[in-house]
Amino acid sequence: MITQELKDQLVSIVGTRFYLDSNNERYAYSYDATPLYQSMPDAVIVPGTTEEVAQILKLANEYRIPIIPRGSGTNLAGGTVPVEGGIVLHLSRFNQIYEIDRENFTATLGPGVVTSELHQAVEAQGLFYPPDPGSMHISTMGGNMAQCAGGMRGLKYGVTKDYIMGLEYVLPSGEILRCGGKNVKDVAGYDMTRLMVGSEGTLGIITEMTVKLLPLPETKRTLIAYYSNLLDAARTVEKTITSKIIPATMEFMDQATMRVVDDFVKLGLPLEMKSMLLIEQDGTEQEVDRDIEQIAEIARAQGAKIVEVAQTPQEGERLMVARRSALAALSRLRPTTILEDATVPRSKLAEIVEEIERIADKYQLQMCTFGHAGDGNLHPTCMTDERDTEEIKRVEQAFEEIFLAAIRMGGTITGEHGVGMAKMDYLGLKVGEAGLDLMKRLKAAFDPNGIMNPGKMFANSDRRRVVVKQ
Amino acid sequence: MNNLLKPNQATPVCDTDKMELVSKGSLSKFDMNEILNCMHCGFCLPACPTYRQMGMEFASPRGRIALMKGVAKEELAVDAEFEHHMNLCLGCRACETACPAGVPYGSLVETAREMVEDQKRDSAKPSVMKTVVFDKLFKNPQRFKQLGTALWAAQSVGLQTLADKTGLIKVLPRPMAEMQKAVDKIASPIARKKREPVMKSGQANALKIGFFSGCIMDVMFFETNQATASLLQKAGCDVLFVQEQVCCGALHAHAGEKDGAIELAKRNIEAFEQAEVDFIVNNAGGCGSALKEYHHWFHDQPEWQQRAMNFVAKMRDANELLAELPPLTFSKRIEAKVTYQDSCHLAHGQGVRNQPRQLIQRIPGVEYIEMNDADSCCGSAGIYNITNYEMSMDILDDKMKQVEQTKAHYIVTTNPGCLLQMKNGIIRAGLQGKMEAMHVMDLLARAL
Numbered sequence: 048m049i050t051q052e053l054k055d056q057l058v059s060i061v062g063t064r065f066y067l068d069s070n071n072e073r074y075a076y077s078y079d080a081t082p083l084y085q086s087m088p089d090a091v092i093v094p095g096t097t098e099e100v101a102q103i104l105k106l107a108n109e110y111r112i113p114i115i116p117r118g119s120g121t122n123l124a125g126g127t128v129p130v131e132g133g134i135v136l137h138l139s140r141f142n143q144i145y146e147i148d149r150e151n152f153t154a155t156l157g158p159g160v161v162t163s164e165l166h167q168a169v170e171a172q173g174l175f176y177p178p179d180p181g182s183m184h185i186s187t188m189g190g191n192m193a194q195c196a197g198g199m200r201g202l203k204y205g206v207t208k209d210y211i212m213g214l215e216y217v218l219p220s221g222e223i224l225r226c227g228g229k230n231v232k233d234v235a236g237y238d239m240t241r242l243m244v245g246s247e248g249t250l251g252i253i254t255e256m257t258v259k260l261l262p263l264p265e266t267k268r269t270l271i272a273y274y275s276n277l278l279d280a281a282r283t284v285e286k287t288i289t290s291k292i293i294p295a296t297m298e299f300m301d302q303a304t305m306r307v308v309d310d311f312v313k314l315g316l317p318l319e320m321k322s323m324l325l326i327e328q329d330g331t332e333q334e335v336d337r338d339i340e341q342i343a344e345i346a347r348a349q350g351a352k353i354v355e356v357a358q359t360p361q362e363g364e365r366l367m368v369a370r371r372s373a374l375a376a377l378s379r380l381r382p383t384t385i386l387e388d389a390t391v392p393r394s395k396l397a398e399i400v401e402e403i404e405r406i407a408d409k410y411q412l413q414m415c416t417f418g419h420a421g422d423g424n425l426h427p428t429c430m431t432d433e434r435d436t437e438e439i440k441r442v443e444q445a446f447e448e449i450f451l452a453a454i455r456m457g458g459t460i461t462g463e464h465g466v467g468m469a470k471m472d473y474l475g476l477k478v479g480e481a482g483l484d485l486m487k488r489l490k491a492a493f494d495p496n497g498i499m500n501p502g503k504m505f506a507n508s509d510r511r512r513v514v515v516k517q
Numbered sequence: 518m519n520n521l522l523k524p525n526q527a528t529p530v531c532d533t534d535k536m537e538l539v540s541k542g543s544l545s546k547f548d549m550n551e552i553l554n555c556m557h558c559g560f561c562l563p564a565c566p567t568y569r570q571m572g573m574e575f576a577s578p579r580g581r582i583a584l585m586k587g588v589a590k591e592e593l594a595v596d597a598e599f600e601h602h603m604n605l606c607l608g609c610r611a612c613e614t615a616c617p618a619g620v621p622y623g624s625l626v627e628t629a630r631e632m633v634e635d636q637k638r639d640s641a642k643p644s645v646m647k648t649v650v651f652d653k654l655f656k657n658p659q660r661f662k663q664l665g666t667a668l669w670a671a672q673s674v675g676l677q678t679l680a681d682k683t684g685l686i687k688v689l690p691r692p693m694a695e696m697q698k699a700v701d702k703i704a705s706p707i708a709r710k711k712r713e714p715v716m717k718s719g720q721a722n723a724l725k726i727g728f729f730s731g732c733i734m735d736v737m738f739f740e741t742n743q744a745t746a747s748l749l750q751k752a753g754c755d756v757l758f759v760q761e762q763v764c765c766g767a768l769h770a771h772a773g774e775k776d777g778a779i780e781l782a783k784r785n786i787e788a789f790e791q792a793e794v795d796f797i798v799n800n801a802g803g804c805g806s807a808l809k810e811y812h813h814w815f816h817d818q819p820e821w822q823q824r825a826m827n828f829v830a831k832m833r834d835a836n837e838l839l840a841e842l843p844p845l846t847f848s849k850r851i852e853a854k855v856t857y858q859d860s861c862h863l864a865h866g867q868g869v870r871n872q873p874r875q876l877i878q879r880i881p882g883v884e885y886i887e888m889n890d891a892d893s894c895c896g897s898a899g900i901y902n903i904t905n906y907e908m909s910m911d912i913l914d915d916k917m918k919q920v921e922q923t924k925a926h927y928i929v930t931t932n933p934g935c936l937l938q939m940k941n942g943i944i945r946a947g948l949q950g951k952m953e954a955m956h957v958m959d960l961l962a963r964a965l
């Protein structure tokens with residue numbers, strides 16, 4: 048509860064315009080992109096400076112009010128749902144790029160900068176920030192950092208954590224701290240930067256970040272291959288990499304996804320095929336041509352029935368349309384679309400896809416699988432209807448089996464979407480009881496009163512399922 | 518306030534039972550399937566001009582849909598705050614173009630506004646929108662011609678008199694004062710009376726076009742309508758000004774006055790049936806998009822729905838039809854840089870994007886320059902620049918920065934509202950004399 052007295056103090060920090068607590072205003076911050084989760088905050092604050100953030104946190108800490116940091120609310124783990132009420136801290140005003148340092152290959156920016164705006168700004172100078180989550184035109188860099196977002200270029204270039212060099216962050220105590228910086232080498236103490244990355248807003252608020260940049264690759268080319276079974280596609284992925292070629296992108300779609308996509312965009316895909324791979328390579332023209340030709344050969348040798356190589360960038364774009372429209376096509380089928388991101392070692396790709404098919408069958412659900420084949424990061428996606436309580440229960444059980452299967456194959460419950468609320472009951476499966484315990488103690492060191500994004504990451508009861516009220 | 522989702526609930530899940538109940542029942546006018554189609558992905562956020570201005574979730578399409586869902590689930594009331602948030606939306610439908618899930622946002626927001634109006638009727642308290650649009654300004658669409666005469670008379674004697682005579686200045690001081698500066702000299706009643714009811718192409722087997730002249734368009738931009746008709750005539754069509762037509766009803770529909778809108782639609786359908794034309798053509802994106810959606814207005818009247826479908830099948834925007842007909846031959850050159858501002862209801866509503874650009878580029882001498890974010894709303898949005906003046910001007914000023922970058926001599930658009938807004942924008946940006954705002958049809962006619 049925010050008392051009138053506390054409200055007055057908060058308003059005096061940010062002004063009335065940026066303190067919002069009417070019914071409609073709060074309601075609009077009661078959800079994020081995760082289906083099925085919703086809960087009302089007590090207020091929404093849109094701070095403008097680090098100093099304001101520090102003052103707000105200090106007060107909230109004193110009054111034990113939960114703080115839920117929020118970027119654009121596109122996460123898929125229920126990470127910004129104010130499950131215990133409190134204050135949603137919307138960081139959209141921290142949207143400036145302060146510096147692009149061409150000598151050190153870094154950019155320094157506020158956490159509210161939208162990912163693709165950073166792309167544009169650095170690419171205009173011939174530089175490159177590789178992480179490209181599917182949500183990049185909407186998601187913020189702060190959200191990417193706090194979730195350690197991945198993307199299509201993950202295979203060759205890594206994910207957000209590989210690019211965060213330094214941070215400014217605020218603790219619940221109101222202390223403003225800095226870690227890392229522009230140094231390529233820096234081993235002074237624990238690596239706090241790495242710890243903050245992927246912390247899902249449970250440790251502190253990031254108010255500034257310095258990211259690593261690369262030179263922008265000269266060119267890129269695309270290839271598409273269709274297979275009459277899953278194994279050949281999976282083997283193409285493996286063989287490509289063992290031949291020491293690391294493509295920028297290796298995307299996979301199963302037959303169910305292909306059917307839905309083709310029905311929606313009418314691309315004339317060969318629907319009798321069981322799976323398809325979309326592969327993109329970037330680099331110098333010479334390297335790219337050589338790699339793409341070699342990959343085409345590998346694909347054919349592994350039994351690809353059809354291999355198409357784009358001759359121009361425009362044609363490459365056309366080929367990528369199928370993958371880009373996957374989510375759109377799937378989401379039109381039924382009212383509710385639930386997308387997961389179980390991840391396995393590359394070598395288990397075919398096995399997990401088959402397992403997902405079997406599980407979908409067992410629970411009589413409509414599921415399609417697509418995703419980042421090169422990273423073993425798949426998106427089994429279930430089309431359902433949130434009003435059908437009985438079906439949602441089956442969805443739950445099916446996903447639980449998929450998580451367990453992934454773990455069994457040496458994989459993980461989430462490759463890039465994070466734990467949040469959606470997967471907190473499964474975190475123990477991956478990190479073990481002792482691991483959970485250490486993580487909780489770490490959190491207590493940062494946030495002794497538990498005000499930072501409470502009810503996320505760690506299940507606070509022995510409740511196993513979170514989605515459906517029993 | 519009825520049961521809002523409470524924080525501190527042990528299990529923060531959506532209340533599926535309640536939703537089922539609402540979607541079955543008749544508690545709200547919303548189609549729950551359409552609302553649930555929104556998966557909260559946020560793809561629409563960067564496309565939304567009001568979100569870009571304010572950066573707050575409730576000023577975004579996703580936020581507004583969530584508020585509607587709240588109303589549908591009876592977790593939010595249809596109250597003044599809800600009305601405010603629904604009215605802050607431009608209705609530009611850029612979010613529909615951006616949405617991967619195909620959420621019909623335009624019809625959802627119309628339903629929301631309809632519910633606001635219903636609520637007001639019940640409580641006998643008129644909404645802002647209704648006061649401004651229907652009581653003060655447009656009381657009756659038929660009065661447009663009279664208003665036109667009043668405006669013409671006032672322009673002839675001076676703006677001050679206009680302000681006094683019409684009393685408009687008292688209701689809407691700043692927006693109207695600014696708009697007046699932007700309004701061109703309008704055609705005299707005599708000129709308007711002299712219009713030929715039919716313009717023949719003189720060709721055998723000519724296409725017969727029923728011209729939908731539009732109420733605002735025909736008063737404020739009479740010459741543009743004449744120019745459009747001449748272009749069609751030159752392209753080999755017989756153009757008929759159908760006399761019995763009335764206002765398209767778009768403003769009514771957007772403001773939640775659905776019953777009034779449906780009445781107008783029926784009269785138009787009848788008028789054009791009797792005229793027996795091959796195509797119905799108009800040149801205002803906003804009206805066109807409503808005219809092409811008439812069949813959605815008659816879900817519970819099958820006979821009218823069929824008649825509406827026949828009407829819709831014949832509807833074309835003038836750009837659309839001219840781009841299909843054999844190319845016009847131009848006799849004059851226009852040595853100028855030209856850029857194009859999409860009309861939201863033409864681009865996002867009707868998917869007509871290339872045709873006006875093609876037509877402009879066919880004019881000899883023209884150097885066409887594409888503007889950044891050309892399909893992002895200019896802030897005019899029907900009467901938005903009157904009801905939400907400040908936001909509208911913020912959006913316009915941002916737009917003018919993009920316009921200025923093109924260094925164009927002509928900023929061309931295809932809707933009366935946008936045209937007025939751009940004219941006003943030129944004044945606000947201090948570009949008078951350097952740049953002129955113009956309707957596509959006028960530019961084309963100038964080169965004939």
Ligand SMILES: Cc1cc2nc3c(=O)[nH]c(=O)nc-3n(C[C@H](O)[C@H](O)[C@H](O)COP(=O)(O)OP(=O)(O)OC[C@H]3O[C@@H](n4cnc5c(N)ncnc54)[C@H](O)[C@@H]3O)c2cc1C
Pocket residue numbers: 079080115116117118119120121122123126127138158179180181182185186187188189190191192193194195196197198199247248249251252253254374463464500557558559
């Ligand atoms: C269509 C779609 C496609 C997607 N594709 C991908 C993909 O390819 N790869 C991928 O990894 N993810 C993907 N996502 C998930 C999501 O976009 C990412 O998790 C993204 O990083 C979230 O960014 P955001 O700005 O929306 O953050 P939010 O959702 O607002 O917040 C995410 C988390 O970060 C915390 N947080 C935000 N800002 C701060 C801050 N300044 N300080 C501390 N904590 C903070 C929040 O509390 C929350 O826990 C996708 C989502 C959608 C809807």
Ligand code: SF4
Pocket residue numbers: 554555556557558559560561562578579582612615616617618619620
């Ligand atoms: S883009 Fe469509 S589905 Fe996504 S949030 Fe917006 S309206 Fe909803």
Ligand code: SF4
Pocket residue numbers: 564565566567568577578581605606607608609610611612613622
């Ligand atoms: S119609 Fe335009 S202003 Fe309204 S929500 Fe959609 S994009 Fe935003």
